[in-house]
Amino acid sequence: xxxxxxxxxxxxxxxxxxxxxxxxxxxxxxxxxxxxxxxxxxxxxxxxxxxxxxxxxxxxxxxxxxxxxxxxxxxxxxxxxxxxxxxxxxxxxxxxxxxxxxxxxxxxxxxxxxxxxxxxxxxxxxxxxxxxxxxxxxxxxxxxxxxxxxxxxxxxxxxxxxxxxxxxxxxxxxxxxxxxxxxxxxxxxxxxxxxxxxxxxxxxxxxxxxxxxxxxxxxxxxxxxxxxxxxxxxxxxxxxxxxxxxxxxxxxxxxxxxxxxxxxxxxxxxxxxxxxxxxxxxxxxxxxxxxxxxxxxxxxxxxxxxxxxxxxxxxxxxxxxxxxxxxxxx
Amino acid sequence: xxxxxxxxxxxxxxxxxxxxxxxxxxxxxxxxxxxxxxxxxxxxxxxxxxxxxxxxxxxxxxxxxxxxxxxxxxxxxxxxxxxxxxxxxxxxxxxxxxxxxxxxxxxxxxxxxxxxxxxxxxxxxxxxxxxxxxxxxxxxxxxxxxxxxxxxxxxxxxxxxxxxxxxxxxxxxxxxxxxxxxxxxxxxxxxxxxxxxxxxxxxxxxxxxxxxxxxxxxxxxxxxxxxxxxxxxxxxxxxxxxxxxxxxxxxxxxxxxxxxxxxxxxxxxxxxxxxxxxxxxxxxxxxxxxxxxxxxxx
Amino acid sequence: xxxxxxxxxxxxxxxxxxxxxxxxxxxxxxxxxxxxxxxxxxxxxxxxxxxxxxxxxxxxxxxxxxxxxxxxxxxxxxxxxxxxxxxxxxxxxxxxxxxxxxxxxxxxxxxxxxxxxxxxxxxxxxxxxxxxxxxxxxxxxxxxxxxxxxxxxxxxxxxxxxxxxxxxxxxxxxxxxxxxxxxxxxxxxxxxxxxxxxxxxxxxxxxxxxxxxxxxxxxxxxxxxxxxxxxxxxxxxxxxxxxxxxxxxxxxxxxxxxxxxxxxxxxxxxxxxxxxxxxxxxxxxxxxxxxxxxxxxxxxxxxxxxxxxxxxxxxxxxxxxxxxxxxxxxxxxxxxxxxxxxxxx
Numbered sequence: 001x002x003x004x005x006x007x008x009x010x011x012x013x014x015x016x017x018x019x020x021x022x023x024x025x026x027x028x029x030x031x032x033x034x035x036x037x038x039x040x041x042x043x044x045x046x047x048x049x050x051x052x053x054x055x056x057x058x059x060x061x062x063x064x065x066x067x068x069x070x071x072x073x074x075x076x077x078x079x080x081x082x083x084x085x086x087x088x089x090x091x092x093x094x095x096x097x098x099x100x101x102x103x104x105x106x107x108x109x110x111x112x113x114x115x116x117x118x119x120x121x122x123x124x125x126x127x128x129x130x131x132x133x134x135x136x137x138x139x140x141x142x143x144x145x146x147x148x149x150x151x152x153x154x155x156x157x158x159x160x161x162x163x164x165x166x167x168x169x170x171x172x173x174x175x176x177x178x179x180x181x182x183x184x185x186x187x188x189x190x191x192x193x194x195x196x197x198x199x200x201x202x203x204x205x206x207x208x209x210x211x212x213x214x215x216x217x218x219x220x221x222x223x224x225x226x227x228x229x230x231x232x233x234x235x236x237x238x239x240x241x242x243x244x245x246x247x248x249x250x251x252x253x254x255x256x257x258x259x260x261x262x263x264x265x266x267x268x269x270x271x272x273x274x275x276x277x278x279x280x281x282x283x284x285x286x287x288x289x290x291x292x293x294x295x296x297x298x299x300x301x302x303x304x305x306x307x308x309x310x311x312x313x314x315x316x317x318x319x320x321x322x323x324x325x326x327x328x329x330x
Numbered sequence: 331x332x333x334x335x336x337x338x339x340x341x342x343x344x345x346x347x348x349x350x351x352x353x354x355x356x357x358x359x360x361x362x363x364x365x366x367x368x369x370x371x372x373x374x375x376x377x378x379x380x381x382x383x384x385x386x387x388x389x390x391x392x393x394x395x396x397x398x399x400x401x402x403x404x405x406x407x408x409x410x411x412x413x414x415x416x417x418x419x420x421x422x423x424x425x426x427x428x429x430x431x432x433x434x435x436x437x438x439x440x441x442x443x444x445x446x447x448x449x450x451x452x453x454x455x456x457x458x459x460x461x462x463x464x465x466x467x468x469x470x471x472x473x474x475x476x477x478x479x480x481x482x483x484x485x486x487x488x489x490x491x492x493x494x495x496x497x498x499x500x501x502x503x504x505x506x507x508x509x510x511x512x513x514x515x516x517x518x519x520x521x522x523x524x525x526x527x528x529x530x531x532x533x534x535x536x537x538x539x540x541x542x543x544x545x546x547x548x549x550x551x552x553x554x555x556x557x558x559x560x561x562x563x564x565x566x567x568x569x570x571x572x573x574x575x576x577x578x579x580x581x582x583x584x585x586x587x588x589x590x591x592x593x594x595x596x597x598x599x600x601x602x603x604x605x606x607x608x609x610x611x612x613x614x615x616x617x618x619x620x621x622x623x624x625x626x627x628x
Numbered sequence: 629x630x631x632x633x634x635x636x637x638x639x640x641x642x643x644x645x646x647x648x649x650x651x652x653x654x655x656x657x658x659x660x661x662x663x664x665x666x667x668x669x670x671x672x673x674x675x676x677x678x679x680x681x682x683x684x685x686x687x688x689x690x691x692x693x694x695x696x697x698x699x700x701x702x703x704x705x706x707x708x709x710x711x712x713x714x715x716x717x718x719x720x721x722x723x724x725x726x727x728x729x730x731x732x733x734x735x736x737x738x739x740x741x742x743x744x745x746x747x748x749x750x751x752x753x754x755x756x757x758x759x760x761x762x763x764x765x766x767x768x769x770x771x772x773x774x775x776x777x778x779x780x781x782x783x784x785x786x787x788x789x790x791x792x793x794x795x796x797x798x799x800x801x802x803x804x805x806x807x808x809x810x811x812x813x814x815x816x817x818x819x820x821x822x823x824x825x826x827x828x829x830x831x832x833x834x835x836x837x838x839x840x841x842x843x844x845x846x847x848x849x850x851x852x853x854x855x856x857x858x859x860x861x862x863x864x865x866x867x868x869x870x871x872x873x874x875x876x877x878x879x880x881x882x883x884x885x886x887x888x889x890x891x892x893x894x895x896x897x898x899x900x901x902x903x904x905x906x907x908x909x910x911x912x913x914x915x916x917x918x919x920x921x922x923x924x925x926x927x928x929x930x931x932x933x934x935x936x937x938x939x940x941x942x943x944x945x946x947x948x949x950x951x952x953x954x955x956x957x958x959x960x961x962x963x964x965x966x967x968x969x970x971x972x973x
């Protein structure tokens with residue numbers, strides 16, 4: 001039986017917007033997230049910008065607090081951990097390796113910072129551990145004394161990963177870990193993450209808008225739309241038979257670099273709505289090709305399904321209601 | 331390790347700070363300005379070795395001796411003497427001490443206040459930012475000279491008081507610049523990373539933010555240094571600054587003002603010294619701004 | 629060749645003098661774009677693709693030096709054209725679409741004013757006519773309620789709408805050539821597909837020549853007629869889009885193709901190929917193959933001298949060129965070459 005390292009129950013996060021003159025409003029970045037991740041699994045979190053996936057990452061990191069709901073890490077609420085205990089459990093890897101490393105610190109001191117902050121070990125033992133981890137992530141030894149400006153994008157991302165791993169966390173939160181990198185470098189980082197996840201039995205949250213990356217690493221996929229999870233299930237199930245029309249559209253939007261591939265018709269109407277003013281009923285209805293004009297406008301669908309859940313009145317790839325929009329990918 | 335990413339390997343890793351220094355050393359105005367400032371500092375420190383005259387000793391028989399380049403000048407008093415027969419060159423050297431002392435001390439005080447406020451406002455945002463902004467606004471509404479005048483009139487004048495008054499008044503530019511620099515940094519991912527590895531707020535402020543705003547900080551410091559020197563001169567000129575028997579350049583100008591039409595060199599000499607010092611400080615500040623801006627793109 | 633191409637560039641070079649050396653980010657590029665053709669310039673950061681685009685637009689930074697045998701737009705040579713001529717051409721006959729529409733649009737002016745300004749720069753039109761034309765184009769690029777948009781500021785639009793506005797602005801003067809530099813990289817995947825479709829539809833309708841600069845081979849696959857692969861300031865491979873994707877000839881192209889995960893093709897967690905090393909700094913003339921250090925097939929011949937771009941005799945398409953000494957028939961190659969030495973472990 002696998003144990004659940006990360007449990008989120010009804011997590012919401014609101015931001016007040018508007019200042020002295022504008023009317024104060026509430027931006028509901030997360031609108032009730034229920035999510036469970038088991039030890040050693042990788043959850044891919046996908047969605048467009050503004051869907052709340054980065055807010056979710058910040059809540060999980062403890063950098064921001066949930067407005068309501070509970071986040072359980074290793075069985076205990078995240079607020080019950082101190083700064084340092086929390087850091088021992090959860091570590092981030094960010095998107096932009098150019099802004100995630102302090103330009104004034106050497107690679108060695110960046111990687112060793114978590115140990116230093118905790119006051120663990122002596123200078124010598126820390127240095128040894130830094131070299132060990134740097135080797136583990138494939139960072140050449142001679143770069144340990146270098147500054148970030150002297151490294152390439154791929155090397156910087158390795159430094160960021162080394163910093164995250166040096167304290168042996170249980171959970172790694174990767175926020176678009178490869179989208180700032182060139183493709184030939186991206187593949188190295190994907191290989192590395194995959195190897196680390198297996199060797200260290202890491203639980204990983206992989207946030208990405210690139211479904212190819214998610215497909216490559218994730219065991220489960222959660223699709224987010226306007227602050228909630230609209231579909232969640234095993235990676236293979238979602239990539240084979242996505243039920244929510246939004247997930248299908250995202251899947252179709254992947255452009256394979258293969259001869260003869262054509263630009264996909266996504267069937268997504270309109271633009272991403274403002275999170276300040278989400279549509280009534282099913283929040284996806286203004287863009288949905290399965291919109292029925294009545295139920296979808298009035299009733300917000302509840303999650304259905306067991307291991308593979310989705311929030312939709314008229315799911316795709318599902319007996320009679322399947323839509324016209326169903327030609328398999330080109 | 332095989333052939334992975336070995337090319338850009340630096341032979342010697344230079345810290346960004348060192349690289350900035352290297353760039354600065356290739357900058358002409360840094361050299362020119364730096365040399366002048368350094369020369370003035372050395373002259374001030376070594377004043378007793380440079381001249382044997384005491385700036386305070388009066389010799390009424392030797393009043394108003396003109397400088398050496400005029401007909402009646404003598405090498406004994408290179409820049410002549412003033413209305414009380416004190417050696418003008420000695421007064422200039424010892425006056426530099428006071429001017430520089432006040433300049434550097436006030437920049438230390440105002441820099442500390444302004445940086446602390448600016449970093450807090452920029453990093454914490456929200457209420458802290460609002461309150462600090464309010465304080466900055468209040469400070470900006472106070473006319474510096476007028477406040478100094480009132481304080482000196484109420485408490486009386488002394489060097490310490492002067493440093494405190496100017497230092498407590500000139501922190502606004504530090505606060506404003508540091509605040510916006512910090513705001514830009516606060517959203518960098520390395521700050522979030524630092525929080526995520528469990529760093530304390532203090533560590534984030536001192537290890538992650540402060541080292542990365544030194545560039546703008548030094549530039550503001552150079553501007554404020556010049557500003558403080560000038561302000562001291564103005565206050566001394568108004569009779570509210572340095573009091574005799576201490577000397578400062580502003581005081582020298584003040585004491586010579588009655589001789590403006592008869593012995594213009596008495597005003598020109600300390601005036602030129604002031605202009606030179608401030609010009610040199612600004613040159614250095616400009617150079618530092620030039621070499622710190624392209625940082626990170628290297 | 630057929631009637632004069634829209635764009636004809638021969639031996640385009642860009643040099644950037646630095647204090648200690650001269651950078652050669654673009655080392656002699658040939659590029660032709662025919663009417664109605666989409667040519668994709670593909671390469672990773674630092675390969676010189678964006679500088680090539682800026683050079684064709686006459687927008688190089690001031691410290692860069694441009695030399696070329698020929699830059700011709702519809703037969704008119706621009707090699708010796710002055711700043712004024714370039715200014716007349718830009719926005720009129722050549723237009724550019726930038727990566728980030730938020731920074732490419734001026735935040736201080738309303739959309740309508742920005743569009744009117746472009747039109748009146750190049751055409752003698754009244755404000756009313758300009759408004760009419762702007763409305764027409766905003767409608768054409770699929771912007772809902774164009775009337776309202778004219779009086780809006782860029783920040784009031786979403787990323788996708790802004791990029792549509794950029795496209796509408798590029799089309800205002802009916803240019804012959806559009807250069808799109810990573811037009812969808814800053815956009816969400818769902819918007820990306822829409823914008824690419826729009827670009828392609830407009831291009832088919834009007835016969836504009838399109839130069840698409842991108843690092844994303846997936847975007848190329850759906851859009852381009854021809855691919856020009858750049859590496860280290862040089863063209864390393866040219867060919868029809870489908871041919872290049874089906875059978876990359878240059879090891880660099882091959883490496884790129886092997887490093888991209890594709891759902892449904894690559895297995896989960898399958899070790900992906902990668903190109904070891906980093907792009908070297910482009911200093912000094914090349915005395916050998918520029919890809920040598922990173923190439924798994926490198927041998928003695930590669931270091932002997934600079935490699936010329938040569939015609940590749942392959943059956944699956946004419947017009948294919950490569951800058952490599954390997955035989956074009958693919959003998960002696962293997963996908964495994966790209967995954968050996970995984971991370972140096």
